[in-house]
Amino acid sequence: MPPAFSEGLNEAQRNAVEQLEGPVLMLAGAGTGKTKALTTRLAHLLYSGRAAPGQLLAVTFTNKAAREMKERVAELLGRPSVEGWWLGTFHALAARILRREAEAVGLKSNFTILDSDDQLRLLKQVMQAENIDEKAWPPRALMSIIERWKDRALTPDRVSSEDSSEFAGGRAPTLYALYQRRLKELNACDFGDLLMHCVSLFQNNEEVLRRYQEQFRYLLVDEYQDTNIAQYLWLRLLAQKHRNICCVGDDDQSIYGWRGAEVGNILRFEQDFPGAHIVRLERNYRSTPNILGAASGLISHNAGRLGKTLWTDGDQGEPVRVRGLWDGEAEARFVGDEIEALQTKGHALSEIAILVRTGAQTREFEERFVTLGLPYRVVGGPRFYERMEIRDALAYLRLLVSMDNDLAFERICNKPKRGLGEAALKTLHEVARAGGLSLFDAARRLTETDELRPQARRALKSFIGLFDKWRDDMLQMPHPELAETVLEESGYTDMWRQDKSIEAPGRLENLKELIDALAEFETLAGFLEHVSLVMDNLEDTSQDQVSVMTLHAAKGLEFETVFLPGWEEGLFPNQRALDEQALKGLEEERRLAYVGLTRAKVRAIVSFAANRRLYGSWAAAIPSRFIDELPEEHKVQESDQGLYGASAQAWGGGRFGGFDDWGETRVSPGMMRARERASDKVIDVQAQSVEKLSPNTAGYAPKARVFHRKFGYGTVDMVDGDRLTIRFDHGGEKKVMASFVVPADEAD
DNA sequence: CCGGGGTCCATTTTT
C-alpha cells in the first residue's frame, strides 16, 4: 500500500484496509474513522490493480453517503472521478441491474419507479376495486404491510395469510398480489420492488446470477446494521463466488428496525461468512472521555451486543449536563439561553444541534428561536422533489417521454383545470381497459367518438394536441427549453401565477429551480432516472445556523455542542416503541439515545420537562430511565430542585437552587384550561409560594389525599420511591414526582 | 369545483 494511503491510519484501520481477501466485518464505533478506512480500502483496491472499477460493488443507504465516498476515493487516487464503477445506494444499483435484465422479471427496461405518493394512490385504486372500506382499513396501513413483506423479499406467492390476518379480514395477501399485477401492467416498480425483483431474478436465473457474481470481485457495504432481509439476500447472492465482502457497521447504532432493518444481519455475520475477519475500530476521534463514558455506560444496558470498548485519550472534558425544567416552554427557553451564551463566547451556531425524538418537538424550539432572532434550520421536512408543483411538472415530462405512463397522465390531465374531471377519467379508464390501451391512447380514441360530452371532448383534443406538438419540439429543442415550453403552454405556470395564496411565488421559484437542475443533465430521460432515485435535498451550509432535527436524521453527523431535550418516559423512550416492541423497542430507543450522545464532540446537554403538552392536554412526565443509566461519574445534575427525584439528594446545593423557571412560569391559556378541567378551581400560579412546593421525596402513603398544581386533587395509589401513582379526581391516573404534590390539606 | 366545517388522529424515514 502506498504510504500516502496508510498515512494517518491507526492499526485497526490499517487492518481493515489491508485485509482484502475473504469476508471482513468492520465493527466501527461512532466517530472511529469508519469512512476514512472505507474509502482508503476502496482506493487501495483500485490502486493496487486488484480490481478494475467495474469489478467493485460499493453500497450505501443514502445518496449523500454515496456522494461522499465517491469524492473521497477520487481525492485519494488523485483523479477527478472514477468512471464505470458500481458505487451507489442499494436502490440505485438494483435499478441499474434491473434495467438490463428487466425482461426476466416481466418488465420493460424503461420501467418507471414510483415514489411513495404514487404507490399509495395505486394501492387506493386497488382497494377501491375490491370494495374495501378505506376508513376501516387505511391504505397506509396496507402500504406498510406490503413494504415489510418486500423488505423480507416475500413475493405475493410466498406470504401466508396469517402474516396479516387482521387486515381487511385476511385479504392483505390478495391485495398485495393485485397491486403487484397492477404495477406490472403499468411497467412500474416501487422502491421495495427494486431489491425484491433483483433477488428473485438472481434466485430464478442462474446464468444471470453467475454473470454478476463473476463481475463483482469485491463488495463493500456501509451501515450493514441497517440492511433488511432483501438487501442481505441480494448481497449474499452476489458475494457467493468470490467471497470478498467487507461489511461495515455498528450494532449499537441500529435504529431502523421499525422499517425492516435486521440487526441480526450484523450479529450473524460470522455464521453467514465463515472464516470472517473481524476488525474493531474502537479508537474514537470525536468525543471527550466524559461523553464517551456516558454513552458507553448507557448502551451497556442493552443485551446481545457484539461489544466494543470505545476509548479516547485527552482531557476528560465536561460531564454531560442533565437539566430538568418545569415544562416544554421552559426547556426551549433554557436551550435558547444556553445557545446565546455560547454564541457570545464565540461559538459557531453551525456547531450546535438540537436532537429530538419526534418531529413535533421541533416546534417549541422554533418558536423560541424566532422570538430570540436566533438563526436555525430544521433538517428534514419535505424534500424538493416531493413538492406538489415539482411532482406535477415531472409528471408532464414523464408523460412526454413515455406516453403510456398512466399515473403521470392521471396526475396532470386536469392540472390546470381543463374540465377533464372524474367523469371523463372514468370513461377513459373504461376505454383503456376494454381496448388494452394506455390512457393517452384511449384519450386519442375518445376524441373521435361521441362517448364524451362535447366539452370534455374538446378539452381532450387540445390536451392531446399539446403533447403532439411537444413531441415535435422534443426533436430539436434543448430539454431545459422544452420543459419550460411545456410548463408555459400547458398553462401550468400560469395556474400558479394566478394563484394568490402565499405559497404560490415559492412554487414558481421551485419550478425555475427544476429547469435549472434539468440543464445539468445530458438527456431528459437521464434526468428523470436521477430524480426517481436521488430525491435528496442539498443542504445549505453557507449560513451559520443552529440545526434542529430528529435523532434519526442526526446519524452520521457530529457537532461541538448537542442538546438532547425531552428525555422523559413515554416520549423517550417512546411509549409506542415500548408498546409495539417491548424489550426490542426499548433497546432500539436506547441505541437512539446512544446515537444522540455520540454526536457530541465537546458537550452534551440532556434535558427533560416535568410537564409536557401532548395532543393539546397536559401530561405529567417523569425523567427518562436513560438519565439514570448515564453513569454518575460522567454526568452532572443541575436540575431545578425537586424536578429530578432519583438523585435529588445527590446534588445538594441551595434549597431552591434553580427556581427561576418556576417563578417565570406564565399561565398560558392551555394551562389555564387544563387546570380548570382538573380542579374547577383556578389557582394563581404566581401566588403559589415556593415553600408550598418544596421537595417532598417521601412521606406519602397510598390513600393519601394530595394536590397537584396542574391536575388538582387526587388520591395516592402507589408509591415507588419518589414516584407516585395518583388517581386524580378529574383526569384519571398519572405518575408524578412526589415533589410536585403537596398534602391536600396544605393546598389553598 | 371550491371551501367550510366536522372528525379523527397523533414516532422514527430512505429510496
Place this chain on the structure above:
DNA sequence: TGGACCCCGG
C-alpha cells in the same frame, strides 16, 4: 393542540 382528510353545500 393542530393537521390531514372527508363530506357536503353552494
